Amino acid sequence: MLARLIRGGQVDDGLAAAERALALDPNLAAAHAVKARILSESGRHEEAGAEIEVALRLDPESYEVNRAAAYLRFRQKRLPDAVRHFEKAQSLMETDVSSPNMLITCYTAMGDRESARRAAQITLARAQKTLAQDPSNGAAMGFCCNALALLGQAESARAG
Amino acid sequence: MSRALLIEPDNANMRYNFACTLASQLNDPDGAIEILGRCSSASRSGC
Numbered sequence: 001m002l003a004r005l006i007r008g009g010q011v012d013d014g015l016a017a018a019e020r021a022l023a024l025d026p027n028l029a030a031a032h033a034v035k036a037r038i039l040s041e042s043g044r045h046e047e048a049g050a051e052i053e054v055a056l057r058l059d060p061e062s063y064e065v066n067r068a069a070a071y072l073r074f075r076q077k078r079l080p081d082a083v084r085h086f087e088k089a090q091s092l093m094e095t096d097v098s099s100p101n102m103l104i105t106c107y108t109a110m111g112d113r114e115s116a117r118r119a120a121q122i123t124l125a126r127a128q129k130t131l132a133q134d135p136s137n138g139a140a141m142g143f144c145c146n147a148l149a150l151l152g153q154a155e156s157a158r159a160g
Numbered sequence: 161m162s163r164a165l166l167i168e169p170d171n172a173n174m175r176y177n178f179a180c181t182l183a184s185q186l187n188d189p190d191g192a193i194e195i196l197g198r199c200s201s202a203s204r205s206g207c
Contacts, residue, residue, distance in 0.1 A: 108184075136167055138164050138167040138168035138171060138174060139168075139171075139174070141163055141164035141167065142164050142171075142174045142177055142178070145161045145164060145178065145181060146177060146178075146181050146185075149181045149185040149186055150185055154185075154186050157161065157181070157185075157186065158161050158162065158186070159161070159162055159163065
């Protein structure tokens, strides 16, 4: 949704661009992932799933592909699958803070408190690293707060 | 939260996430509603 660009009253969500890219080269895993993300955001999960299957077959080690797969499975409430892809994404990009943050939500929903704490520690460490370079990064502060709250540091979470 | 909201007061996504944290982790449903109420006011004013 946030990636949508409004041009002259028309909403361009990037789908046309992804399809143009795939017309030129149908083996572009990232383009299939972008298409899957857009379809998923529109609730077209079945079509998104088909795109993700292709993307994962083409490049199972892609950060973008695993992120798109994770969000699709999260929206479908397929939490073990979402976890698998968020874990993969966070391992592929060590500056990624939102994947471990999403893992907090997934593990908490699955009742796996220990894994949720581990995800919170990763989220906190990465968000603090971001804040060290960009002290006014509101999103990073948000990630810190959520992680601190899960780790039982309520006062720090409220102040941070 | 206070510092993040000071920097990005109109970030509705952040407010929603904080509301979830307050309600589910910090046992503060009143705080959650307060944060969402401000988000709702901001939305009406076009943020």
